[in-house]
Amino acid sequence: QTDEAETETFSVPSYACQRRTTLENHNTVLTDALSLLAENAELSEEEGRGVAFRRAAAVLKCLPKVVMDMTQLRGLPCLGEHSLSVIKDVLENGASSEVEATKNSERYKALKILTGIFGVGAKTADRWFRDGIQTLHQLRDSGQTLNRAQQAGLDHYDDINQSVTKAEADIISEIVEKAVVAVLPGAQITLTGGFRRGKLTGHDVDFLITHPEEGREEGLMSKVVSWLETQGFLLYQKTTRNSYLEAKDGPARPASNMDRFERCLSIFRLSKEKKRGAELTETLTENLKTPPSCSSSHVQQGGDREEGGKPWRAVRVDLVVSPISQFGFALLGWTGSKLFERELRRWAGREKSMSLSSHALFHNKQSRYLRATTEEEIFSYLGLEYVKPSERNA
Numbered sequence: 001q002t003d004e005a006e007t008e009t010f011s012v013p014s015y016a017c018q019r020r021t022t023l024e025n026h027n028t029v030l031t032d033a034l035s036l037l038a039e040n041a042e043l044s045e046e047e048g049r050g051v052a053f054r055r056a057a058a059v060l061k062c063l064p065k066v067v068m069d070m071t072q073l074r075g076l077p078c079l080g081e082h083s084l085s086v087i088k089d090v091l092e093n094g095a096s097s098e099v100e101a102t103k104n105s106e107r108y109k110a111l112k113i114l115t116g117i118f119g120v121g122a123k124t125a126d127r128w129f130r131d132g133i134q135t136l137h138q139l140r141d142s143g144q145t146l147n148r149a150q151q152a153g154l155d156h157y158d159d160i161n162q163s164v165t166k167a168e169a170d171i172i173s174e175i176v177e178k179a180v181v182a183v184l185p186g187a188q189i190t191l192t193g194g195f196r197r198g199k200l201t202g203h204d205v206d207f208l209i210t211h212p213e214e215g216r217e218e219g220l221m222s223k224v225v226s227w228l229e230t231q232g233f234l235l236y237q238k239t240t241r242n243s244y245l246e247a248k249d250g251p252a253r254p255a256s257n258m259d260r261f262e263r264c265l266s267i268f269r270l271s272k273e274k275k276r277g278a279e280l281t282e283t284l285t286e287n288l289k290t291p292p293s294c295s296s297s298h299v300q301q302g303g304d305r306e307e308g309g310k311p312w313r314a315v316r317v318d319l320v321v322s323p324i325s326q327f328g329f330a331l332l333g334w335t336g337s338k339l340f341e342r343e344l345r346r347w348a349g350r351e352k353s354m355s356l357s358s359h360a361l362f363h364n365k366q367s368r369y370l371r372a373t374t375e376e377e378i379f380s381y382l383g384l385e386y387v388k389p390s391e392r393n394a
């Protein structure tokens, strides 16, 4: 007859990497509210608050049922006073006044718009906001100097802010695969990020590239990028070189989520025509024509070429090259989610005295690296049950 007897309570371990979080979320109203506050904290560079809201949202994401009542939350980890008051507000009033106020604030709206520009982070957006810039128009008129990334981000703003579908990711996979195999036969590409976790849309497409023979991956990125550029697939690219040296940099720095792989941040020019497989080569030539004449024989009846619009769209693509010896760590590190990654590193450090990065796992007390080639081995070193990619959606 007590509350406990009437309402179902849940039991959840406290690290996200100890839990299985699929894309099936029974509490989207609550998790959207908390995620918005997390985002707002991140935009204000209040990282601690951001993580607290992200952790709270992640706990609710893995619950097997809709939360109806505050009593069901008893004993759950990561729900601080602030998160609980937001949840209470939503359950009682259908919405959180804090979330609504944030959503409607000039500052949040402006920072959202400005950080929507590729190459613009919270710091820059905040500086512009304090200079009175709240819209893209105002930014364009302001005479602010933009770097090359930001200029490309502004040029392709609408495309980049439209989410990428799995179908588009698959087409880009084919293109990247073709590029990689053309410049280095035997090299392998893997789709990582949200799409590897089974998401149907994403803000970009992430790839990890390697070669089964150690060392053969050296110099690969610049060749892949040249191939893609020659074929007209790149609207923008910036490559950063691999700067990881185990002897010099190790042990993996646990506090940082930046890795040192050779990485290419790019914007692809994706043809909207549905061209697959063997037809791809024809599309390549088509891609180089600017501007394309509209009565191309490649236009399919009922094809998705927009009326009067351009026949292509800009898509953010990230390429990362890893030596095979680090591939397991790179794959684990680039599959996400961001919170899942953060929690893995926190678990490793706090519970196991180990330092995990996208390059390596270091045993602090034994002062040695733990070698692994698969994600399964890494979970096992960490004393965690294996969590497959589709269950890492924390």
Ligand code: DCP
Binding pocket: 192, 193, 194, 195, 199, 201, 202, 203, 204, 205, 206, 257, 258, 259, 333, 334, 335, 336, 337, 338, 341, 358
């Ligand atoms: N990552 C990383 N280091 C970086 C950037 C990202 O380790 N400097 C990892 C964590 C992310 C994954 O790579 O989970 C992919 O990054 P994204 O930002 O693309 O995140 P998702 O793919 O999960 O989200 P989305 O679907 O929005 O693209």
Ligand code: MG
Binding pocket: 193, 194, 195, 202, 203, 204, 205, 206
């Ligand atoms: Mg991604």
